[in-house]
Amino acid sequence: MRLDHRASLIQPRAGVPSWNAKIVAACFSSDNQMLAVVTADRTVLMYDEKGERVDKFVTKANNSGPKTYIVRGMQFSPDPLDAKLAIAQSDNAVFVYKWTQRHAEMKEDEDETKALADKWSGKKSICNKFQEESSPTCLTWPSKHPNEVIFGLTEGDIKSGHLRSNKSHTLYKASSTAIAISANPSGTGLVSSHADGSVYRYIFGTKGSTKASLSTIYSCTYPIYSLSWGSSICIGENEKVTFIDSSNGKVEQVFDYSSHDDNCPPCKEFTIASCNSTGDVVAVGNYNHFRTFSSENGSWEEMPPTVVDNMCSVTTMSWKRDGSSLVLGTSCGLLDIYDSFLRRSLYKSGFEVTFISRCHVLIRRPDDSSKQKLLKSRNEQEIEDIKIHRDPGTNIERYVVARTRDSILCADIDSQDNRVSEIQWKCRSGNERFIFDAPGAFVISNVGEVTLVEHGSNEILTSIRTEFT
Structure with missing residues (x-):
């Protein structure tokens, strides 16, 4: 540090x-x-x-x-x-x-x-x-x-x-x-x-x-x-x-x-x-x-x-x-x-990504430093990958998704609260699709399975198998 x-x-x-x-x-x-x-x-x-x-x-x-x-x-x-x-x-x-x-x-x-x-x-x-x-x-x-x-x-x-x-x-x-x-x-x-x-x-x-x-x-x-x-x-x-x-x-x-x-x-x-x-x-x-x-x-x-x-x-x-x-x-x-900090970098669209520790990351919006989100792995595992997804309604990058060895973290950068979801996730293929159509939840689609997670919750709401993913 x-x-x-x-x-x-x-x-x-x-x-x-x-x-x-x-x-x-x-x-x-x-x-x-x-x-x-x-x-x-x-x-x-x-x-x-x-x-x-x-x-x-x-x-x-x-x-x-x-x-x-x-x-x-x-x-x-x-x-x-x-x-x-x-x-x-x-x-x-x-x-x-x-x-x-x-x-x-x-x-x-x-x-x-x-x-x-x-x-x-x-x-x-x-x-x-x-x-x-x-x-x-x-x-x-x-x-x-x-x-x-x-x-x-x-x-x-x-x-x-x-x-x-x-x-x-x-x-x-x-x-x-x-x-x-x-x-x-x-x-x-x-x-x-x-x-x-x-x-x-x-x-x-x-x-x-x-x-x-x-x-x-x-x-x-x-x-x-x-x-x-x-x-x-x-x-x-x-x-x-x-x-x-x-x-x-x-x-x-x-x-x-x-x-x-x-x-x-x-x-x-x-x-x-x-x-x-x-x-x-x-x-x-x-x-x-x-x-x-x-x-x-x-x-x-x-x-x-x-x-x-x-x-x-x-x-x-x-x-x-x-x-x-x-x-x-x-x-x-x-x-x-x-x-x-441990290290700093700029995401491709200009977001500032600051690793305060290996399992503790701060992400700031470039045009408004008050819009930021702090991600920390509850299991103290190293955060290995970070991606920022767009809001389908506004086409503005808003939702951050981070991965550790055994979990996925997700948060809304623009929200006024400190809610961060961290769910257990063993699949490491990296082929998942994240869907943020609903304001209070997000969907993970992966090889015939759809998973629903509420923002701020550390538990999966439900998972279903389907042929249409």
């Missing part, structure tokens, strides 16, 4: 003390269209996918009087159609901001696709406020729980703020201050680190089946600031990075940096960690450099460190939902964006 520096959206300001220049938090929206950045002066900067600043607003204080609070965490809603942003503040409050959705009030003759794409241009308002007795210290928003914002407090509690009821309740209590929190890629659980060196794993319960579970999965003698849950739980400690099994807490791998490397600045305490949405790549921040690890066949491999002179400590990191970009902010006010 490669990391190429794309741009520096914010440059360090000369003569400004670090406590006034620090990039506090940064995160990408779930639809990949927006990047939100919070600076030390409690101002939120909004950037579009081209890296251009399109909005700016000052966070609201919980109480009247001088603004002495700081922002402790920030996350977008995991729902791509929900334009919401949660911000945790040290003045004992978590605010959720909402942008007016233009598609909810669009005119009859207005194009819905354009309205969805312009949802961030609407008016901002605070839709939820969670008042707490102590200061929030960290925040996450699990993908499986779009109506629950999870945050930790100085008193050690991990709480869930329900957007529908506008009330919060305690998920579990710890004996010391919560420092870092991270949800797993599936959104079914989270981990939190605390000031006494303990790391807790919490698995959400499901209605009518399983109860929530809590366990101490790791502990050490010092607090852990660098924590992220991908395919393994990544813990950045003092001069080492540890990967542990999320199911039982056993140490899988340890990367030790206590001995000095001439090609890299001296390793200090790791300050931040962030996994991509699929959990197979994690970046860990340090002083004047950061390190990146990728998971292949259950084993983590380290890439060469990325060194940036005078960058200072990395204070925030976040991956784009499609895994194609990494943003990082530092204590001196630097904000950089890096492109992440």
Whole structure:
């Protein structure tokens, strides 16, 4: 995997003390269209996918009087159609901001696709406020729980703020201050680190089946600031990075940096960690450099460190939902964006095909970068072939079909959702015909057999034998 520096959206300001220049938090929206950045002066900067600043607003204080609070965490809603942003503040409050959705009030003759794409241009308002007795210290928003914002407090509690009821309740209590929190890629659980060196794993319960579970999965003698849950739980400690099994807490791998490397600045305490949405790549921040690890066949491999002179400590990191970009902010006010990929190519009609990993491909429409689709093999098999088919009604290339050794993946590039079908398919002749006449399904015709598949489903609806194929 490669990391190429794309741009520096914010440059360090000369003569400004670090406590006034620090990039506090940064995160990408779930639809990949927006990047939100919070600076030390409690101002939120909004950037579009081209890296251009399109909005700016000052966070609201919980109480009247001088603004002495700081922002402790920030996350977008995991729902791509929900334009919401949660911000945790040290003045004992978590605010959720909402942008007016233009598609909810669009005119009859207005194009819905354009309205969805312009949802961030609407008016901002605070839709939820969670008042707490102590200061929030960290925040996450699990993908499986779009109506629950999870945050930790100085008193050690991990709480869930329900957007529908506008009330919060305690998920579990710890004996010391919560420092870092991270949800797993599936959104079914989270981990939190605390000031006494303990790391807790919490698995959400499901209605009518399983109860929530809590366990101490790791502990050490010092607090852990660098924590992220991908395919393994990544813990950045003092001069080492540890990967542990999320199911039982056993140490899988340890990367030790206590001995000095001439090609890299001296390793200090790791300050931040962030996994991509699929959990197979994690970046860990340090002083004047950061390190990146990728998971292949259950084993983590380290890439060469990325060194940036005078960058200072990395204070925030976040991956784009499609895994194609990494943003990082530092204590001196630097904000950089890096492109992440294995390889890139252009399809014959100009579509950009980016292999983020061998089983993880991003396809973008050339004339509209907001029209894109992320394909990932559920079985983590290598994607070997990609073809893009035309819509019979408009004659516009729209449907992408990809193959692995044992499956076929299909998706509609122009759809606003993230639905991707992956069905088991053993035939490797390559003579199949794909028919996309119906908007909600597609047909595969192959040697006397017709197979019907619903878009977004991983199961075959039906198959029939016929002589007319």
